[in-house]
Amino acid sequence: MTVALRTPDKLMKLHRLGSFHPSRMSFMYQLLRRMGRENWRYERQLFDIDEQGVGRAVLTMHGPYRSYSLVAFAHDLPDELRSDRVIAQAWDATFCLFDGVPSTEDIDRLETQVPGQETARLTPTELCLSRANRSVRLWQQVVDALSAGRQPDEQQLAEVGYLMRTTAVYGSGKFGLCDRFAIADRPELHAPFQAEMLTVFLIRQFVRDLINHCAVVKGGGQAVELSPELARSLGLGNSTGLGMAPFLVNHPRLIDRWIAARESALAEIAELAAFDASSLQRAKAKLAKGVAKIPCWRSRHPYQIERVAQLKADMLKLEQVDCGSPGASLDWAEENLSDEGREFWATCLLEAYPQIADRWSEEMAIDEAAGYEIDGNWSLEQTLNAIQRHFDWALKCDWNESETARVWYVSQEKLEPRLGERADEPLEAFEQPLAPGRDMAAFARSLQTSEAQNLAAFLRETPEFRHTARRLQWVCEYPFGEIHDNTISAALKPIDMLRLKLSFFGATYFDPRSDRWLRICMFQDAPLADELSLGNCEGWG
C-alpha cells in the first residue's frame, strides 16, 4: 500500500524534531520485546564486590542463539573526581558488553583496559564500552534506608529516577571494539543500537545488585533488599552533551530510515477508515499513562518547562476530543496542538496499532558502507534542481553573521565535541562539516556560475563541494535524513537535536541543564532482567 507521508519540510524542523517522544518503535522497546518473545534467560555469573564497593561482576543474557555478558568493574571514586563530562578521567563503575560468556582470563584482560575508557584497547569480542556515576543526591540515602531495614522514600526516588547514570555508551568499533558490520546480520542486533541498549539494560540490573550489596555491607543482617516495585520504578540515568548532535548530521541515511519507518507506520495507520474499539482503547490507555506521568517530568530549564506545560495542555485537549478515524485524529492534532502534543499523539497511534508499528520497526537499519559513490553524470541543472527541491529553506536563508554565528568543533581535550562562537573564538580552521544548509547554498551559488560539463567535472574543479554533492544525492533517496533548519544559527538549540536521537533510543524525562547538556532516564518502569518474560516485555513505558 502506498500512502502519503508527512512531508520532510514540515516534519524535519528542529523544533518539531525536538518534540519527538519515545514510542514502541524506539530501540530499547524493540530490544525488550524481542528478549521477552524469545524467552531470553538472565544469569548472574559473578558478583565479586568487596566492602568498599570495589570489584567485578558478570551479568549474562542467554538468547536462543547467543549469549551476551556485561562485564562490570566497580570503583571507589572520591567525590571530587566525579564528573559527567567526557573530560572526566575516572568513574564509579565501568563496563563492557562481551560477546558470549567471558573466561577469567578475559575478565583479567578487560580489567586492565575497561576502567581507562577512552584509553582502552579492546578486541572484536567486546561490543560496547560504558561507564556510570552514582547519583550523589540519592545513592547514600537509599543505602542508609535499606541498611536500616526499610525501603527508601518513594517520592525521593521518583524525583531523581535513577541511582546511577551513564556518561557514554560507545560501540561500532571505537577503541578497538567490534565493528558494526561483523554483528549487523545477527537478528537480535540487526535493529540499530541493540547492543548499546542491552548494555544499558544490564547496567541497570548491576546497579540494583550493587546498592543491595552496599546496604548489606553497612547494615549486615538488618538490611533489606530494594523492593522489586521500587527497583522497577528506577531507570538508568544518562548525562549527555553535544556528541549526539554531530551523529545526526553525519548519518543522514540512517536517520532517514528511523524517521521514514515511523512516518510510514503512521501513514498506514492514517489510511484506516475508522478506529476499532480495541485500538482506540490502546491509544487512550497510552494517553492516560502520559497524563499520569507528566507530573514526574521535572526540569529547571525554562525551555523545557514551557514544553512540558504545552504537552500538559495538549493532553487535556486530547482527552476530550473524539475523532472518528486515526487519520482525522492526526489532522485534528496538527490543527489544534503544539508540536509536543502532535508528536505525543503520534506515539499513541503507534501504540494503538502494534502490528503495523512493529512491522515498520524492522525497516530502521541500513548498511551505511554501501552507496557511497557519487553519480558524476548529473548535469549541473539537474543538480541545481535537486538543491531547489530539497534545500529550498537553505536557499532562502541569507547566511549573514547571525545565521552563521556558531562553529561546531572538536577539542583537543579528550576529543570533546563543542560549539563555539565564530566571532569570538579563532575556531574556523577547526570547523566540522555540520552545516549542510550553508554548504548547500554555497554549492548552488558556485554551480550557477560554472561551465563544467557535468557534476563530475565540476567536482574535479571544486572538490570543496564533494562532501556536499554526496549529501545532496543521498537526500534525493533518503529525504527524511536532512534537518530542514540552520545548525549554526545564533538561535540554534542543540538540545532539539539531542532529543530527536534520544527519543528513538526510548529515553524519557528529557531534562536539559543548558541549551547543549541534559539528563535523561532509560528503562524506567521496565521489568528487571531476572523477571523479563513474554508477559511483561511490552507496555511498560
Added chain:
Amino acid sequence: MDVSFNELEARVKKAARGAGLPWGLAEDFAKVIVAVAQKDHISGTWVVDFLLHPHACDWLKELTYELDMHSSPRPRPANVPAQMDPVWEGFEIRYLQLSGGKRYPPRLRATIDSELWLKLEKLEFQTYAPESDESRLKGAGAGVNDND
C-alpha cells in the same frame, strides 16, 4: 597492530583533512584505504607519505573524477607516478566493490604498521581545536564538575 575498520576509516578521514584535503576527498580517500585494508595488511607509511605529497589533492581529484564518471574498472591512467601505485590499487578495489563484482573475503580486523597509526594520529590531531579555559567552560554547555 590491529584496529577496527571503523577506527581506520575515521582516523584516515580526519588525517586526510588534517593534511589539507577537502572533506569530500578525505571521505573517499578513507574508503579507499579501508578497501586496501580489507584485502591485506598495510605495510609501511605510504598512506601518510601520499597525503603529505604536494600533489595529493590533484591526484585524488583525477581519480575521484574517474570514479564518479564510470561504474566499472577503468584502465590504469598513463603516467601514474610511483606514489600513486598503492592508492590506485585501492581505487581499483573500490571499483570492484561498487560494481558489485569481486569482493575480498571479509577480515575481522584491519592490520597496519603501528608507525603509520601514530603518523595518522598526528595528522588527525591537526583537525582539533587547542584547549582553552573558555572552550572548556562554554563549549560543551556543562560545568566541569556536573555532579548531582
